[in-house]
Amino acid sequence: MRPRSTAHFRSLMFRPLLAVVASAAIGGALLLAPPAAAGSSALEGSGVPASAPEAPGAPASVQELSAPTPPAVGVPVTVPALQQWQPGGRDFVLKPGAIQLQVDPDYAAQLTADAHTFADDLHALTGRKVLVQTKKRVPGDGPGVIRMTLDPSWTEHSPEASRITVDYDVTIAGPTADGTFSGTRSVLQLLGQSDRIPGGVAHDWPQYAERSLMIDNGRKYFTPGWAEREIRELSYLKYNQFHWHIADNAGFRIESDTHPEIVSPEHWTKAQVRHLVAYAAKYHLEVIPELDMPGHMNFALRNHPDLQIADANGTRNANNLDPTNPAARTFVTEILDELIPLFPGRYIHTGGDEYTSDWNKYPVLTDWAKNKYGPDANSHDAVLDFTNYLDSIVTAHGKTMRIWNDGGQGGSQLQANKDIVLEYWSSQHGGVLAQDFLDQGYRITNADRDVLYDVPGSTTAYNNLDPREIFDQWDMTQYHPWIGENTTAPGADGVLGGQLHLWNDTPTAATEKQEAGRLQMPLRAMIQQLWGSPLNGGWDALAARALLVGTSPQWDLRTGTDQNLAHGALVWSSSRETPACHEAMLVDEDTSTRWCGVKTEPQSVVLDLGASADLGTVVLNWETAFASGYSLEVSDDLRSWTTVFATSTGDGKTDVLPVSGHGRYLRLSMTERGTKYGYSLYEIRAYPRGALVPTQFSAAVDPQTVLPVDGSATASITVTNSSSLPADVQWSAAPSAGVTVSPRSGTLQVPAGGSASADVRVSGGAEPGSATAAFTVTGRSLGETVELATAELLVTVPFPVLSAAFTGVGVTSDAAVNPPTLGVGFDGAGSSYSEQALAGAGVVPGTAFTESGVTVHWPDAAVATPNNVLANGQSVTIDAAGTAIGVLTAASYGPVSGEWVVHYTDGTSQTVVQSTPDWSSAPPAGSTVLATMAYRNSSSTGHTERRTQLFFQRIPVDPAKTVQALTLPVVSATAVRGQPALHVFDVAIG
Secondary structure: OOOOOHHHHHHHHHHHHHHHHHHHHOOOOOOEOOOOOOOOHHHHOOOOEOOOOOOOOOOEOHHHOOOOOOOOOOOOOOOOOOOEEEEOOOOEEOOOOOEEEEEOHHHHHHHHHHHHHHHHHHHHHHOOOEEEEEOOOOOOOOOOEEEEEEOOOOOOOOOOOEEEEEEOEEEEEEOOHHHHHHHHHHHHHHHOOOOEEOOEEEEEOOOOOEEEEEEEOOOOOOOHHHHHHHHHHHHHOOOOEEEEEEEEOOEEOEOOOOOHHHOOOOOEOHHHHHHHHHHHHHOOOEEEEEEEEOOOOHHHHOOOHHHEEEOOOOOEEEEEEOOOOHHHHHHHHHHHHHHHHHOOOOEEEEEOOOOOOOOOOOHHHHHHHHHHHOOOOOHHHHHHHHHHHHHHHHHHOOOEEEEEHHHHOOOOOOOOOOOOEEEEOOOOOOOOOHHHHHHOOOEEEEOOHHHHEEOOOOOOOOEOOOHHHHHHOOOOOEOOOOOOOOEOOOOOOOEEEEEEEEOOOOOOOOOHHHHHHHHHHHHHHHHHHHHOOOOOOHHHHHHHHHHHHOOOOOOOOOOOOOOOOOOOOEEEEOOOOOOOOOHHHHHOOOOOOOEEEOOOOOEEEEEEEEEEEEEEEEEEEEOOOOEEEEEEEEEOOOOOOEEEEEEOOOOOOEEEEEEEEEEEEEEEEEEEEOOOOOEEEEEEEEEEOOOOOOOOEEEEEEOOEEOOEOOEEEEEEEEEEOOOOOEEEEEEEEEOOOOEEEOOEEEEEEOOOOEEEEEEEEEOOOOOEEEEEEEEEEEEEOOEEEEEEEEEEEEEEOEOOHHHHOOEEOEEEOOEOOOOOOOOOOOOOOEEEEHHHHHHOOOOOOOEEEEOOEEEEOOOOOOOOEEEEEOEOOEEEEEEOOOEEEEEEEEEOOOEEEEEEEEEOOOOEEEEEEEEOEOOOOOOOOOEEEEEEOOEEEOOOEEEOOOEEEEEEEEEOOOOOOEEEEEOOEOOOOOOOOOOEEEEEEEEEO
16 A cells, blocks of 8 residues: 555556656657647537547647647536536626525425535635525526525436536536535536636536545644645545545554554544544545554554564564454454544445565464464465454444455455455555456455555655646556556446545655645546546646636635745646656745756746736746746736746746736746756746845945954945845844944845945954954845845954964974874875975075065964964054065965955055965966975875975055055965965065
């Protein structure tokens, strides 16, 4: 049932790979059914099936798939598609005012509650008051009248069949309340698209009786609110079952009075369970609880090791119950007897899957089976005996039991009882084909793990649920093909239906809202398969219907102040490069998940924003595989598109795009790849006009480095807005300890395409050194504070002389290449200049070098003591005038480029960018080399024949001004192996 071993994954690789191979054969285009031929809508209004079966033909190329294929104009659009539509009669028009919902008094007992449910949805959809009345039909009552009735004599198709008659008003009828309620879902979908429903008669019914979604609540806790919203969505799409996997190895999620020790901290109370069951019934969904046993029971058995099965060595399996232990049977009986009454539906699911992969590991099973069933019995017989024992408990409660198919096979003397329904998920365990079970008299449902499983965080094969695969490459006759072809005949007797599955083997891989989003389009693909109504055009035609129909009126993934209209939207894409790249990941507000498309142009994605809106901003968060050429278009009908943005120079960054357009649907059309890869996006966000402050801001401080003059200095913060929208922004300063900034915050009105500035007064500490003041620019967007830009100001108090800032040891003696005081040495790797090599080049402590009229000195420092500053924003006092500042310097792991800031006593400054050569590499042309030594010292290898050098650099200054101080570049506070550092031995002015 759930992915476990590598072997599980192998067959799942084949289907996506085959699709890739096939697409390569046609130049990379996906194999898709062609859109409906022009003029095919005549069939849909002739009283025959709403669409003819798909005719064979060449697959449509990706180049044709710029958007989903809209249905014919004038034909009612529902998901699933209607079985039959016959035009005729007058249109129904929902005019202003209250909606009259009339219940046939002959069937008031059966339909009144459903009418109120329908009324709640109509009110949520339209915002109008809905009057529920018990009233006989009065022809010509007028617009806004919808009637609900029953036709018990209409038994041609299904108890869930519906007939919708539109002739000025609307009448919904079915053979049962289930059928009439199903019809209300169709009317709800139609009114979500327009206030007008065309005149005519729709006959509709499902092909399969059971249409289900399974949620793994055992591993991941889901809140009641989430489950209720999912139930409303399932009902809107005409599903009728909610399979609730409540217990697994990771948790047991229902309150228990008989065995409170088995219950997870995060669980549902019995009152919450009863409410959910009643809520589901209100929406005509049956809740099928699953309490997995005898395997997958780790959580329930963690306090009952005596009930765990033991192998031949006596080692307990913490996941598996011992079905031969009478105490174990008493244990599960008590649990089932307590919890089954919470569920009034027909079914109880007891799991039964993946008990063990090594059936010979537990001799207690074989011994017990042989003792009861004879010498030919095997270990499977012991577990099947337990399964049938559970069936006796379930049937005693008036229910039918369901299990996964591998729990009903393998015995030599025993079979699972034939009244048990098998959910066929895999042929891997035991190799029994779906048709084999049907031939044996079992009823089954299709739970094909290849196509119908989603396991967020798992391998790409399971991280799936691709709606295009579900609808275009699979159908209800196909089952998991582990051992080869595994099919049943179309509409085979005994096939009850099918279901999608959301497993949570990695509970933290996605939030519950993200998981809801992942299910949206796959649910629509699956319901069309289960409904079985004819539909032309493949997935792209069905996707267009899904976008037009939208979501349940009370469905909304947005919370609080979230105005991102794309959040949780229905999404269609022209392709998926891999199964894991869900379209839903574009709108889950998680920038770690992404959609990816194939390597052909064009590709596109279409979002249903839920309602028409005036758009103001669209945000595209590109992955590495970006589009250099793309456009954004909006539409209200999926047919007529208006371009609101286009570019041919996309650079793959996060694009915050001001747009101006009105529409319900947003299309991103990608026409040119920016890389050799396909297309990939982390997120699309769409905001209404005025909801989002633009984010194309930058901030800078000038000067970037300040020296407190008489205790303080002035700086200016400038905010630049490169967007096309003006904005009010706030700035604030966060100075380091010892630094003060006044004022600390302020507001700036920044024009579109312009800048605004504010002055601040900055003071530093009393001791020489450097600190920073960080500036942050924010804006109020969607009710929240959003960071727009940052800048940093270096605040420095100068050292009186450079030697006061020395920290780096740069010279050792050949006789002591690794003295205790060396530390990391000159370069962070224990290397240093040699005292003897320096002397050989004429450099001794105090040696003077004069270049360009400036004299600098080699430090008068003892060997193996600090003799240089590692430049990291320190300042040194100059307090003199001249034409240039000279610097005695060298870089390690260089060359190193940096900004030297000259501060004048009048408060002005200048910045000079210099590149300092590496101490041990060949200097670039034009470098002023003061001395060259033939070798250096290494703490590990000693005397090393490798050239070292000292350099002179000249910084021009204004001779008419007095230089107060020089600030060194910000490079590195320490020397680290492999990391660039800039070393300064002396500075002087001349």
